[in-house]
Amino acid sequence: NAGVTQTPKFQVLKTGQSMTLQCAQDMNHEYMSWYRQDPGMGLRLIHYSVGAGITDQGEVPNGYNVSRSTTEDFPLRLLSAAPSQTSVYFCASSTPYGYTFGSGTRLTVV
Amino acid sequence: EDQVTQSPEALRLQEGESSSLNCSYTVSGLRGLFWYRQDPGKGPEFLFTLYSAGEEKEKERLKATLTKKESFLHITAPKPEDSATYLCAILLTSGTYKYIFGTGTRLKVLA
Numbered sequence: 001n002a003g004v005t006q007t008p009k010f011q012v013l014k015t016g017q018s019m020t021l022q023c024a025q026d027m028n029h030e031y032m033s034w035y036r037q038d039p040g041m042g043l044r045l046i047h048y049s050v051g052a053g054i055t056d057q058g059e060v061p062n063g064y065n066v067s068r069s070t071t072e073d074f075p076l077r078l079l080s081a082a083p084s085q086t087s088v089y090f091c092a093s094s095t096p097y098g099y100t101f102g103s104g105t106r107l108t109v110v
Numbered sequence: 111e112d113q114v115t116q117s118p119e120a121l122r123l124q125e126g127e128s129s130s131l132n133c134s135y136t137v138s139g140l141r142g143l144f145w146y147r148q149d150p151g152k153g154p155e156f157l158f159t160l161y162s163a164g165e166e167k168e169k170e171r172l173k174a175t176l177t178k179k180e181s182f183l184h185i186t187a188p189k190p191e192d193s194a195t196y197l198c199a200i201l202l203t204s205g206t207y208k209y210i211f212g213t214g215t216r217l218k219v220l221a
Contacts, residue, residue, distance in 0.1 A: 099209070104152065
């Protein structure tokens with residue numbers, strides 16, 4: 001009963017590097033999303049997807065790309081990492097009845 | 111503008127000292143209000159969903175209530191294991207699954 005699986009749990013990047021945060025869910029949810037969580041700012045929506053092949057921008061999309069080729073997977077790509085992207089990233093899948101969150105990726109950009 | 115505000119930001123209670131957390135909202139249309147618990151280093155964990163004013167939900171020492179402008183999370187006789195950050199989120203009627211999260215209340219229960 002995995003739910004939402006995120007990898008890696010921790011990552012350190014140098015400014016300018018790119019990387020992909022992986023997210024997979026096994027609940028057959030259509031809706032998936034990526035949030036970042038920063039102290040004092042709560043959870044902010046980066047990108048979301050309402051189904052395979054459909055993605056859209058959230059509140060803070062700049063510097064991030066997503067794709068949704070299958071219902072299960074929703075990777076988040078950092079194109080050119082910046083220190084402002086240091087944060088904790090959560091992937092979630094949901095129905096109208098609530099979210100299931102992954103355990104998070106703590107990203108530090110130096 | 112759709113907005114969710116939680117108060118207080120932080121709360122320290124003695125074990126057994128009951129209290130309430132507040133989530134106030136101003137939204138164009140509310141589809142549902144959600145409470146989550148988040149432990150350090152983990153993702154938020156679902157607690158309750160409330161859909162209409164007057165609705166109440168209970169789980170162990172927690173009780174969530176909803177009015178037209180706010181929700182309360184009542185904690186009765188808390189224990190140290192209730193220490194966590196409690197997040198409130200609203201689901202809007204407009205848009206597809208558009209949630210807005212509050213910044214949370216950090217609860218510390220002292221033994």
